[in-house]
Amino acid sequence: MPDKxxxxxYWCASCxxxxxxxxxxxxxxxxxxxxxxxxxxPVALDFKKSDVExxxxxxxxxxxVNGAIRxxxxxxxxxxxxxxxxxxxxxxxxxHLGGIPAxxxxxxxxxxxxxxxxxxxxxxxxxxxxxxxxxxxxxxRVHLPGFYNTVRAxxxxxxxxxxxxxxAPTPNIIAGAVETLxxxxxxxxxxxxxxxxxxxxxxxxxxxxxxxxxxxxxxxxHEVIADEGxxxxxxxxxxxxxxxxSGCGHLCINGNxxxxxxxxxTSKVRDQGAKYLSAIASMLGFEDEAAIDRALDGIxxxxxxxxxxxxxxxxxxxxxxxxVDA
Amino acid sequence: MSEEMTxxxxxxxxxxxxxAAYARRRITVDPITRLEGHGKIDIFLDQAGEVERAYFQVPxxxxxxxxxxxxxxxxxPQITSRICGVCPTAHHMAATKTLxxxxxxxxxxxxxxxxxxxxxxxxxxxxxLHFYFLGGPDFVVGPEAPAAQRNILGVIATVGEETGxxxxxxxxxxxxIITMVGGKVIHPVLGLPGGVAKRVTAEQQTEIxxxxxxxxxxxxxxxxxxxxxxLGNPGYVELILSDAFTHRTYYMGVMDxxxxxxxxxxxIRVVSPEGGEWAKFAPADYLDYVAEHVEPxxxxxxxxxxxxxxxxxxxxxxxxxxxxxxxARLNAADAMSTPLAQEAFxxxxxxxxxxxxxxxxxxxxxxxxxxxxxxxxxxxLADDPELIDPNVRTLPTExxxxxxxxVEAPRGTLFHHYVTDSRGIIEKANLIVATQNxxxxxxxxxxxxxxxxxxKGVVSEGILNKVEMAFRxxxxxxxxxxxxxxxxxxxxxxxxxxxxETLSRLRRDSDGSLHRE
Ligand code: SF4
Ligand code: SF4
Numbered sequence: 001m002p003d004k005x006x007x008x009x010y011w012c013a014s015c016x017x018x019x020x021x022x023x024x025x026x027x028x029x030x031x032x033x034x035x036x037x038x039x040x041x042p043v044a045l046d047f048k049k050s051d052v053e054x055x056x057x058x059x060x061x062x063x064x065v066n067g068a069i070r071x072x073x074x075x076x077x078x079x080x081x082x083x084x085x086x087x088x089x090x091x092x093x094x095x096h097l098g099g100i101p102a103x104x105x106x107x108x109x110x111x112x113x114x115x116x117x118x119x120x121x122x123x124x125x126x127x128x129x130x131x132x133x134x135x136x137x138x139x140x141r142v143h144l145p146g147f148y149n150t151v152r153a154x155x156x157x158x159x160x161x162x163x164x165x166x167x168a169p170t171p172n173i174i175a176g177a178v179e180t181l182x183x184x185x186x187x188x189x190x191x192x193x194x195x196x197x198x199x200x201x202x203x204x205x206x207x208x209x210x211x212x213x214x215x216x217x218x219x220x221x222h223e224v225i226a227d228e229g230x231x232x233x234x235x236x237x238x239x240x241x242x243x244x245x246s247g248c249g250h251l252c253i254n255g256n257x258x259x260x261x262x263x264x265x266t267s268k269v270r271d272q273g274a275k276y277l278s279a280i281a282s283m284l285g286f287e288d289e290a291a292i293d294r295a296l297d298g299i300x301x302x303x304x305x306x307x308x309x310x311x312x313x314x315x316x317x318x319x320x321x322x323x324v325d326a
Numbered sequence: 327m328s329e330e331m332t333x334x335x336x337x338x339x340x341x342x343x344x345x346a347a348y349a350r351r352r353i354t355v356d357p358i359t360r361l362e363g364h365g366k367i368d369i370f371l372d373q374a375g376e377v378e379r380a381y382f383q384v385p386x387x388x389x390x391x392x393x394x395x396x397x398x399x400x401x402x403p404q405i406t407s408r409i410c411g412v413c414p415t416a417h418h419m420a421a422t423k424t425l426x427x428x429x430x431x432x433x434x435x436x437x438x439x440x441x442x443x444x445x446x447x448x449x450x451x452x453x454x455l456h457f458y459f460l461g462g463p464d465f466v467v468g469p470e471a472p473a474a475q476r477n478i479l480g481v482i483a484t485v486g487e488e489t490g491x492x493x494x495x496x497x498x499x500x501x502x503i504i505t506m507v508g509g510k511v512i513h514p515v516l517g518l519p520g521g522v523a524k525r526v527t528a529e530q531q532t533e534i535x536x537x538x539x540x541x542x543x544x545x546x547x548x549x550x551x552x553x554x555x556x557l558g559n560p561g562y563v564e565l566i567l568s569d570a571f572t573h574r575t576y577y578m579g580v581m582d583x584x585x586x587x588x589x590x591x592x593x594i595r596v597v598s599p600e601g602g603e604w605a606k607f608a609p610a611d612y613l614d615y616v617a618e619h620v621e622p623x624x625x626x627x628x629x630x631x632x633x634x635x636x637x638x639x640x641x642x643x644x645x646x647x648x649x650x651x652x653x654a655r656l657n658a659a660d661a662m663s664t665p666l667a668q669e670a671f672x673x674x675x676x677x678x679x680x681x682x683x684x685x686x687x688x689x690x691x692x693x694x695x696x697x698x699x700x701x702x703x704x705x706x707l708a709d710d711p712e713l714i715d716p717n718v719r720t721l722p723t724e725x726x727x728x729x730x731x732x733v734e735a736p737r738g739t740l741f742h743h744y745v746t747d748s749r750g751i752i753e754k755a756n757l758i759v760a761t762q763n764x765x766x767x768x769x770x771x772x773x774x775x776x777x778x779x780x781x782k783g784v785v786s787e788g789i790l791n792k793v794e795m796a797f798r799x800x801x802x803x804x805x806x807x808x809x810x811x812x813x814x815x816x817x818x819x820x821x822x823x824x825x826x827e828t829l830s831r832l833r834r835d836s837d838g839s840l841h842r843e
Contacts, residue, residue: 014411015408015409015410015411015412015414016410016411016412017408017410017411017412017414017512017513018411019411020411020412020512021411021512024498024501024511024512026494026495026497026498027491027494027495027498029494030491099408100405100408101408103393103397103405104389104392104393106393106396107389107392107393111392112389112392115389115391115392115395116389116391116392116627117620117627119754120391120618120754120755120756121613121743121754121756122612122613122616122617122618122629122741122743122756122758123617123618123620123627124617124618124619124632124636125619125620129620129621129622130620130622131620131621131622131623131624131625132622132623167408167512167513168411168512168513220398220400220750221400221518221523222400222425222429222518222519222520222721222722222750223721224721225719225721226523228524228525251505251509251510251515252509252510252515254509255508255509255510255514255515255516255523255524256509256523256524257509257515257516257523260404300398300749300751301396301397301398301401301751304396304397304398304401304405305401
């Protein structure tokens with residue numbers, strides 16, 4: 001018993017899908033529970049933060065953290081688990097790259113409030129009331145927690161050793177990663193614990209992908225009935241396969257839909273969106289500006305498409321873009 | 327291909343392309359938003375130390391309606407599913423149906439059946455998750471059991487490891503149907519305007535049929551278990567019937583033409599606190615019936631029936647406050663669409679004294695009735711020869727402008743409404759999630775529980791659990807919104823004296839630890 005490796009799970013700003021992903025280990029979860037000593041998992045087990053605080057630094061073998069970081073509370077927990085763990089693992093797209101909720105980074109708080117509380121169709125709010133952090137109400141003083149102002153990936157807050165990608169990560173990837181970590185033969189820090197090849201490279205439809213892919217016009221998924229056996233790019237559908245890491249088991253492809261890139265880029269690529277744009281360049285002939293514009297017509301939302309999961313962690317986010325010619 | 331470029335070249339070219347693209351589209355990237363993850367209850371006492379007012383606040387706002395703007399409509403089924411990873415299929419399906427309406431396109435019969443099949447499998451596995459693991463601990467393990475046992479492991483200890491394994495296996499198999507047909511189970515990808523992305527093969531149908539048949543059996547087993555564990559214990563029955571958890575509100579649910587609940591499609595029916603039909607309307611008309619009210623002390627908006635106007639937090643015929651989720655659906659229905667569910671439905675109302683039932687905790691029972699209904703419907707669809715028809719898409723030809731789509735999420739009626747430009751790019755989105763429909767009633771429950779439990783200014787730590795039970799029966803999604811499951815919802819209770827001064831403050835963190843400050 002005392003020799004079983006200690007493991008912790010924690011969630012930050014998460015939709016709960018990553019926790020479901022662990023539950024989706026289904027019967028296998030009983031093996032994991034048998035092999036390790038789970039010292040912290042707020043969703044399922046009753047251990048306290050103070051128990052973790054009392055542990056010796058570095059005494060947890062691995063902590064798995066999912067969700068992005070948005071509050072001081074989450075940042076604190078991330079730092080605490082960092083200190084107590086030999087290995088800190090960013091689990092899922094949100095922890096890895098920021099995830100879909102980081103698309104909120106495209107707006108500011110006022111805009112979000114205005115939409116949510118004033119302009120949405122079913123809201124009836126003639127006085128334009130907004131939630132207040134502190135207000136006197138019928139003589140009572142009521143407080144609401146305030147807003148925090150960033151959506152960050154885990155490694156923008158503290159040092160991360162390994163990444164388990166995916167929105168959500170798939171059971172095979174999770175099981176494989178846990179096995180690797182327990183096996184003791186640790187890969188170099190910074191490794192994403194999945195195959196380091198592009199999704200295209202082991203795609204069941206690879207045989208139908210032309211060597212020289214030329215695309216005149218991208219088509220949106222609702223505009224075509226996609227053939228179930230043919231490379232989606234070859235059918236003009238924007239599949240993120242060329243710029244996305246393999247490992248999910250080609251789930252979306254098997255669902256006959258293009259990959260949207262949730263596993264993030266391979267290790268050779270720093271920025272998935274930029275990589276994809278360059279891939280498009282090669283498909284269209286990059287010097288030709290008219291061709292780019294034509295391509296963008298079929299891709300009406302480049303940010304939401306190329307940075308669907310990666311806005312918080314991308315170079316764009318780091319550069320802190322400002323309005324371009326406002 | 328691009329693979330032959332050096333990474334640096336690729337990066338350089340790509341970043342130039344990105345810059346040019348953004349310059350053309352004038353995107354501003356600016357940081358934002360997430361709220362502190364504590365639910366919060368403020369309780370105000372009068373001179374005598376009795377509760378005058380209690381405020382229940384859930385600090386939940388993620389801005390999905392805002393960041394939907396500018397996204398292509400066809401991406402919404404996959405984007406909005408990230409609102410919740412426990413019920414992604416509900417958002418996925420509501421969004422998909424909204425796309426049908428937006429493009430005025432009617433999916434072929436097989437596509438509708440495939441969608442409803444996936445939806446039924448989802449409804450069943452999600453309800454099972456709630457019954458056994460989320461809400462279950464309250465009843466299966468017992469409301470008085472120590473917090474340390476009111477969790478999944480406690481349930482398994484009570485029902486036996488064998489049953490525990492069966493629950494896990496059943497959920498896995500139901501979820502495998504969603505993966506097989508919908509691509510992914512956590513954030514599915516099947517939905518497109520006018521149909522689904524791929525057909526079901528004969529081979530797949532054989533497997534689905536097997537799972538569906540077993541699921542019906544498992545649902546029966548679950549009802550028996552509920553009878554034994556809950557109904558067999560007079561203490562629990564008393565708790566269900568207790569006044570602290572009772573409100574006479576309106577009830578809403580999506581119904582078929584015979585006023586039987588249908589999770590995937592139908593018209594929205596509302597019954598009054600006395601049980602009569604108050605309205606039945608098409609999803610597209612929802613703005614005539616449903617409105618959301620803003621209070622300055624909560625990030626959650628409060629839904630009410632629009633014709634009544636906002637009457638404040640009060641129940642009864644004159645108040646427009648309504649409720650959704652399993653009990654509300656059954657209250658709004660005349661019957662169930664499948665035989666076993668019909669039997670269970672009759673038994674429930676016979677035991678609880680007829681319709682409508684106003685006891686919030688009866689939601690747990692209604693949920694079991696719905697597990698039967700969902701699995702039976704799953705089986706009907708699985709056995710349907712048309713399920714494997716290869717024609718599963720109607721391509722849209724109309725110019726999009728506006729669409730509304732509604733489904734019954736496990737936790738209640740879910741509305742999606744998009745307005746787009748002529749290219750189908752979202753200009754405005756409106757989402758009313760199940761929890762919001764219940765939020766007014768939930769706030770009332772919390773106040774009622776506080777009034778019932780606090781007297782002479784004495785607040786016990788037990789109030790946290792009781793108060794928590796008052797809203798957990800509605801909806802673990804609230805817990806989900808603040809990232810926690812039963813017993814560990816981060817919660818702050820502040821008690822204020824007549825002058826507004828803070829008398830005591832109890833805080834329970836997401837790790838379950840309790841602090842008195
Ligand atoms: S990575 Fe995906 S599944 Fe995981 S928390 Fe984020 S949105 Fe949810
Ligand atoms: S195909 Fe792409 S988007 Fe789909 S699960 Fe795999 S990596 Fe994620």
